[in-house]
Amino acid sequence: MTAIQDQACALYQQLEPIAKRFLFERPPKPSEVNGRPMVLFLGNHSAGKSSFINHLLGDSVQRTGIAPVDDGFTIIMPGNEPLNKDGAAVVTNPELGWEELKNFGETLVSRLRLRTHQSRSLGDIALIDSPGMIDAANSSSDRGYDFPRVVRWFAVRADVILFLFDPDKPGTTGETVQVLKEALDGLDHKVLLVFNKVDRFESMRDFARAYGALCWNLARAFKPRKDLPHIYNTYLPVNEHENMHTHPLPLEDFDMAREEVLGEVYLAPKRRLDNVVSRLYRYTRRLRMHATVINQQRIDRTRRVQYYGLLGAALLLLAGSSIYGAIQLMTESVFFGVSVVIAVALAALGALVAFYVMKKQTLSPKELFEEAFERPLKLDEQGADLRALWTSVEDQVTLAFKTAETFKGLSRSERRRIDKIIDVEVPRMRAEAEASQRERRENAA
Ligand SMILES: Nc1nc2c(ncn2[C@@H]2O[C@H](COP(=O)(O)OP(=O)(O)OP(=O)(O)O)[C@@H](O)[C@H]2O)c(=O)[nH]1
Ligand SMILES: [Mg+2]
Structure with missing residues (x-):
């Protein structure tokens, strides 16, 4: 892994003077290229981002709930001791590698947290939980920082992006569309679309209707493309007291889809290598x-x-x-x-x-x-x-x-x-x- 990352750094160094002379964006810094594998969770509020993270960690690290819970970003890094740092401590410590987030302003910093996980199955992978997307027309002013730009900052560095939707608002909120269109532009290859909470449907007909609405909305949100990206239909076993065997939908299929999504998350380190190379390729071609x-x-x-x-x-x-x-x-x-x-x-x-x-x-x-x-x-x-x-x-x-x-x-x-x-x-x-x-x-x- 490091050999390829070092090569990428050396090649970026060769390109830097050309980029500078032609006033092109600077190439990624070694700290960005060498970063650990990262999985970013996006989606409208209550879609289940924090629940998914807890499911992955097998622990209730993140708070979850029906009302909008998270209003900021949480970075969950692997670490031996349990940490819970606030934004100011995160962006001022160069060893952690999140200093650049300072540039998005005080408000973002105040909405940033860092925690650690000791999950052996996740190994070196870092998880990023994000605030749920909302319907406000001009959300950047409501949030006090440029939400799509911050999402893009994380998305460019992430190796897998899980974009969660839920039955209540299948992909219709203004911010969701804006993020899909702008913040994730050119990053489609990393994005996994997940239609979560399908256990909430009472019948196949309801599910089909909501799934159709989601596809329709996604087709409009994405830049024109020939095919619709794959959508994983799944749910999280949060309501274990309910008897899933008598559920009107065939939940086993949705269990399988969840395993597939989890598999993709565990593949983040492999994706990391691919992404280092793809990013170099794209940067060089654009330059x-x-x-x-x-x-x-x-x-x-x-x-x-x-x-x-x-x-x-x-x-x-x-x-x-x-x-x-x-x-x-x-x-x-x-x-x-x-x-x-x-x-x-x-x-x-x-x-x-x-x-x-x-x-x-x-x-x-x-x-x-x-x-x-x-x-x-x-x-x-x-x-x-x-x-x-x-x-x-x-x-x-x-x-x-x-x-x-x-x-x-x-x-x-x-x-x-x-x-x-x-x-x-x-x-x-x-x-x-x-x-x-x-x-x-x-x-x-
Ligand atoms: N039935 C069902 N409920 C779920 C599922 N996933 C999450 N929930 C519930 O949905 C609610 C919202 O979940 P969260 O994980 O807090 O959602 P979030 O995306 O982090 O929401 P924000 O932080 O507000 O953006 C919680 O009460 C969860 O227990 C699911 O697959 N099925
Ligand atoms: Mg949350």
């Missing part, structure tokens, strides 16, 4: 696109200078030859007059055309992108992929152009360095991660 589009402006300018140079030369030649002709026809003063007029008119027309073309050619970031990737954009598959990548860097490119007038071009060696990471290093690291995983499985067997 490449960012730098390529900015570089395109230079290419475009050079081309324009050449074009106007040629146009100017042609005009000069034209004016020169007309004057020459005029001198030749000096005797006929009418001709002289006419040729001078023609020469001046032509020069003026040329200048007008040049001005018009020049004005049109101040390309927007989007146009630069389309110019730089003209050919691959025409291909269906590749085109869609490039456009999706472009949406993820467009704002940064626009901001970079606003911040700086000119950029030094992307050198050939820099381009080679970037390409090598994408085409050689990442596939090699993936293979290595696969091999280490296989070895671990064989050892376990």
